[in-house]
Amino acid sequence: MPSICPLELPEILQSVANQTSERSLPACALVSKAWYQVFNPHLWKDINLSEKRPNPPEAIQRHCHLVRTLEITCQPKQEHAALRFPNLASLTVKNSLQDLDITQLVTEHSTLSRLDLNFIKSGLQPSLPLWKKLLELRNLKDLSISNISIGEKNINAFWQLCTQLERLECYWISIPHRGLLSSMEFPRMKEINLWEEIPVYLELMRRCTGLEILTWSSWEGLDGGFVPGFVQLASSGTWPELESLTLFPFAITNEETFKIISSMRRITLLSIDGKGSLFAADTIVQLRPHFHSIRELDLAFNRGLTSAMAQEILSSCPLLVKFSVPQLKAIDVAEGNPWVCFGIQELSACIYFDPATIKEVQPLVLDQLSRLTRLEELKLGHPTEAVFQKAMDLRLESGLGKLSTLRRLRYIRFTNTRQKMGEKEIEWILEHWTSLEEILGVLNPYNPGICKALMERLESHGISIQTRFQ
Template identity: 30%
Template sequence: MSKINPLELPEITLRVAEFLDEKDLVRCVSVCKSWHQTLLRSIWKKVAAIDSVLFRTPQGLSDDSLMQHRDLVQELEIHENFSRFYTITYPELHTLTIVDDNPNRETLDRKAYPEELIAFNPSLVHLKVVRLGRNLLAPFWTAVSGLLHLKTLTLQDVTMKDTYSLGEFWSACQNLERLCIRQSRISAEGLEVGDNLIFHKMQALELHLPKHVDQKKQLDMIRRCPNIQDLTWNVVGDENNVLDLFAQDAARELWPKLDSLSLSHSITDETLALVISAIPKITNLDVCNSGFGPESFQALKRHFKTLVKLNISKCPATTSAMLQEIMCSCPRLEELRGDCLNATQDVVGGLPWMCLSLRILEVCIKFDDHSEDLQPVVFDRISLLIHLRSLAIGSPGLWETMVFRQALDLRLVSGLGSLETLKNIRHFGFYNTTQRFSKVEIEWMIEKWKKLDRVDGIVSDNTNHNALRKMLKDNDIIIS
């Protein structure tokens, strides 16, 4: 009885493939017949046709190769200078991104149009359209309407100005679960949705629309999504107090399932407090660069037990004491982005952190003068956050000399060694902090943080700076 080679089992081979780049995958295909059959699907799963070559597929593959393996393609990103691929059916295709970044669109040797590509691939589940130079007319949206399995649609930097075409667009959105419209040119009447059109299946909505698109019409669009769970809304100026109306609607439980909210910087502390108070349960809240302050903070306390993600960075009215209380009161928190946390005043001697499930922590940790002996205490606190994947204790937006000179000292003599527990760290950031790393600290990071692949900040202001950067680069760690 012949023994089975574990490396020839498809399950094992696919697991190995997760750690290989495209070139290595091509080399492995020729190892044996079983590897060829298994890895071919990994090679062709994602294809991107950009700038006259096929990316995310091995170099040297021809158009004929794409035709030969089209039944393996599941995700396709295609730019308009590849319109010759528009009339191909990809049987397993579920995700399609169409991009037009050609400044000379009239010179394109166009073989077909995007609506043909869509019509040829009715199995699509996710569709993204980026920078399409021409106005998206009715034929395009008629083709999208034919996608019976489509769940998500993302429009980024596109043009929709024809009234009839906009009607077709909204009809095509009826069965969507997620709709994102970002930085797109839409006529002032673009959100005049038919009176009887309700988007019952819509679970996530993202609106980043020009200022001329009436905000009350945007709110009317949101009202037509009664089952929405996740809302991202960029309200420019809030000239008509539309956010107050939104808060009133939320208080009437117009969206009983809404628990994830991202609002623009124009919202005031008072209005934001009304919104937060009106929503029954909040798990994710992003109000970066907003008026979040004392009133909003008080309203948010009711949601501390359910919060999973919170972004209150670049909010001038946010205090260190608020951040400390959040970290001591939110047991389910996985992502926290904020401004300055004063370790001397609020962390040392304060209550222990309850947010032990944190995966992302981005706050500037600072100390008062002559507080060097308190550094190990803070390192010990951070060491308990064993699930961290991203730790950033500085900020690109901090320019006050006293702030970044009094940041956490990331040297072994100050307590860095306590962070050996952070086995999952991939990103380590310390922008605008004065650090004095030596070779010893860099070697320690490389040895202890096996998954580290990105460092943000100046590792040293000494003459050994370039040598330390080279050590990181030689270990495939990106530095920015």
């Protein structure tokens, strides 16, 4: 051992504690008094009151000053009423507690900066006293509400609350009318995440002039006439700081996409997508100046995004972390510039080949893929539709071995491609892709017997395998 053990230095032990997995924390806290001092706060930082846990007695009260994040998923209990957390920053209430209980909790925890009221099952209509208490939370910056009805009388209290927020998330909320919205401004709001199309949302967005991140999505296509209004807002320079934009699944024309992109000064994330969305040559021109800052691009359903554009993006965006496009022709990859997105973690592209040249071209494509050593998710082939072109051949004799560098790969999808994998390939996967958790695709449609045996072999190593989308 060295003259002194570095773990005797409190700042080093603290750094170790910051990197210790959650499951190992309890044992570390029991090592010695010095270790207890360092590890115990990590144990109590983040707690959960749920039905599955026994009722929390004095122990929680004794460590209440360490609790920063509290999640309540159980019905109200007598013992909870006495609990106070003087440093509480974040409170999540899920499908539990009544208006009165929440009002009391909020009243006693004026330190809250984040509140999440999540009522997927039961719904909630907060009372005016609760809204007023929320207005007294001077530190509240981040509000997330789902399945909540704002109520006729409370709407102005809600808008008032929005004036102090930096982040707002709304899922399935009902807003009865505009109230005083037209006289309000929300200059502090940096991030907004809205679900479903409610006419009032456009009005709300218009008043958030400091937005950096905007997400507007829904299960169904958003096309209730809101797109022109949204494009008008974007192109008139409403959000000069906007750099991350998700509109899903909007059906947006190329002209509209063009206008939106032209209005953005900096782009880090762009996900404008929906069946029927288009992305044409003039739009990629608008995107080019942002290649150095783009981290995520999700354009999977944009039929207009050609293979050549996808290849250009892969060979020009060094910070790309996540990229999904409808198609990528292998020949474009082989003849194009080398990819530069070495930090990419998620790549979704249907790569297809010309049968006449696949033998020469596939090794070149595999070379490019093999350099993406941070890759965690690789989605080849089309999720649902049959692929008529020749897809990537994942056999060792076709060069699969080149992908041994993808050690972080957790998920691979090759649905609707026709593979001919055998025992050799499966043993190779088990040896080299040690992080792999899930496969989606048919290993060998030509031989159901072999296919079944291979699937069992993978499953026995804890890799889950599905043949098609559930």
